[in-house]
Amino acid sequence: MAATTSGSHSTPPTRVTGSSLRSNTSAVSARFDSQFTTGTRGLTNARTRIVGERTGALADAVIATVRFARAIGLVVRRVVARIATVVTPLGWSIVTLIPLSLGFGYVLGWIELVVVGLAAIALVVIAVIYLIGRSSIHIGLSIPHSRVVAGERAVGEVVISNIGRRRTLGVTVEIPVGAGLAEVALPGLRKGSQFTHDFVVPTARRGVIPVGPVRTVRADPVGIVRRELVWTGVQELFVHPHTVGIPSMSTGFIRDLEGNPTRELTNNDVSFHALREYMPGDERRNIHWKSTARTGTYMVRQFEETRRSHLVIALSLASSDYATDDEFELAVSVTGSLGIRAIRDTRTVTVVASEDTPEFAKRKVFAVRLLSTLTRSRLLDDLAVVELTESALAITDVARVTGEQASGVSVAFLVCGSTVSPQALRAASTKFPVGVEVVAVVCDPDSAPGLRRVAGLSVLTIGYLDDLKQSLARAAAA
Structure with a gap:
């Protein structure tokens, strides 16, 4: 109990006895019970919904x-x-x-x-x-190659071993492969014997195909009942898009420390350009004293700006930017080819794709999806799952978001379909800072390869993936 003070006088602390403490506790409990009849007041759990605040035996x-x-x-x-x-x-x-x-x-x-x-x-x-009963078997599932290119042959392997003491009866083994199902009629196996079966995985189109889980099915001859037992987990097979090898993009496009200096001038860099007169604000360390002594005027060094190359590859996932699915598949292959070349050249590369706007959102979501560029396989894994959607950002909006978020960009590739107008491509190129080389790759299988150049923009039209090599070489030379 704390003593109360009033002015300069103080009241000595009061001794608390056991009887007074019990009486105070009783008084507090009485006041608490008068406010809350039971301890369940205020709860909204299942109990209070059933019996309310009652706490009796009933x-x-x-x-x-x-x-x-x-x-x-x-x-x-x-x-x-x-x-x-x-x-x-x-x-x-x-x-x-x-x-x-x-x-x-x-x-x-x-x-x-x-x-x-x-x-x-x-x-x-x-x-x-x-x-009745359980088969004493062991089933293993394996996919020799977890990553293949679309159209390549891919197989899976199921190994079934009899680990019991008795001969196993024939059962049916089912292997879900994507949306399909592979069935294997397992013959009777002696003790210690093994049965191996290979099945084909369809890889006509890129994507991620789940394989498994492997299950055995035991059923009666009439088909009244069936018993399924799961033996393995699910494995994924990545079907990558087609890509083509293209030459290094350093010549003609990249201007950095490994390539050519830019045309922009700066006061502090490594590539000397010329001398000019001193202006207020210039650093004194850039003064060229020999020229200053010879001319009698302060002269400072001027440099050509060099920078580390930063490539940006933007892929549109908006269905309005493509006339057919073939155009979109070609665009995905172009994006993969450009990204792989940049990764092999050890360039700083950023690959983005359109982001979707939720169905019931009140306004458009301006964002892009960042794809992995750590390795070639990681990039192709991400490209294997991209799909067209109606609510994805169009190429102009993708360029706008990318130009605002990416810094130090030297070259930007915009990949889209044939329905994008030249005016939209020109507007997309203006979303990047001045000095950025913007190259639009228009995928149109029904058109002949071509190159058009306007101020700050190169438009490449390709009909096949192999046209990308010649088109890039022509654009770099121009």
Whole structure:
């Protein structure tokens, strides 16, 4: 208990006895009980929704009953879900037929219906017998090559071994491959024997194909029930887009320490350009004293600006920028070819793609998706999953966001389809700072390769992926 002070006088602390403490505690409890009748006030959990603020034995019994009923319901739901995966639609039809045929058969005295019901029961019993037991086998799934180019042959391998003491009965092995299904009829295996089966993975189009999990299916001959056991996990096969090898983009496009200096002049760099008269604000360390002594006027050094190259490759995912799917696939291949060349040249490269706007958003989302450029495989992995969408940013907006976020860009490649107008490409090129070389690659399989140049923009039109080499060489020479 703290002493109270008033002016310069103080009151000595009061001694607290056990009886006074108990009386104070009782008073506080009484005031608390007058405000809150039970400890459940203010709660919004399941208990208060069922019994409110009651805390008696009856309320506890009700809660215990509800909890028990929920536990039973959870078990029943699990059992029903398990049965639903075992019994086929034909099996449910037969199970429904049994009480109907027996009931109407005995009521109407129709012996044929009774026979049908008894036969259905026999079929169900035989089907259940087929599900008893478990195969003593081991199944392994492997994909020798987890990354292939679209159109290349890809195979998976399933190895099944009998690790039990008895001969295994024949079962069916199912392997989900993307949207399809590969089935293998497993023959009977002796103890210690092994069975290997290769299956083909379709790779006609780029993407990521999930393979697995491998499961065995045991079913009765009629098809009333089936039992599935999962043995492996899911493996992914990356189908990369086609790419083409192009020459180094240093000549004609890149101006940096490894290539040619830029035409921009600066006061501090490594490539000397010329001398000029001193101006207020120039650094004294750049004064060329010999020329100053010879001319009698302060002269400072002037340099040509050099910088580390930074390539930006922007891919449009807007469906409005492409007339056909073939144009988009060609654009993805162009993006991969340019990115791989920059990675091999050890350039600083940034690859971006359009970002989607959510369906129910009130306004457009101005953002781009950054693709990985750590390695060639990582870039192609990201390009394998890009898809056209209606709500993705068009090439003009992609250039706008990229020009605002990327710094030190020396060359920007804008990859799009044939529906983008020259005015839109010209507007996209203006989103980058002055001095950035902007190259628009228009993918149009129905057009002949061509090159058009306007102020600050080169427009390359290609019909096939192989046209990219000649078009880039022509643009660099121009």
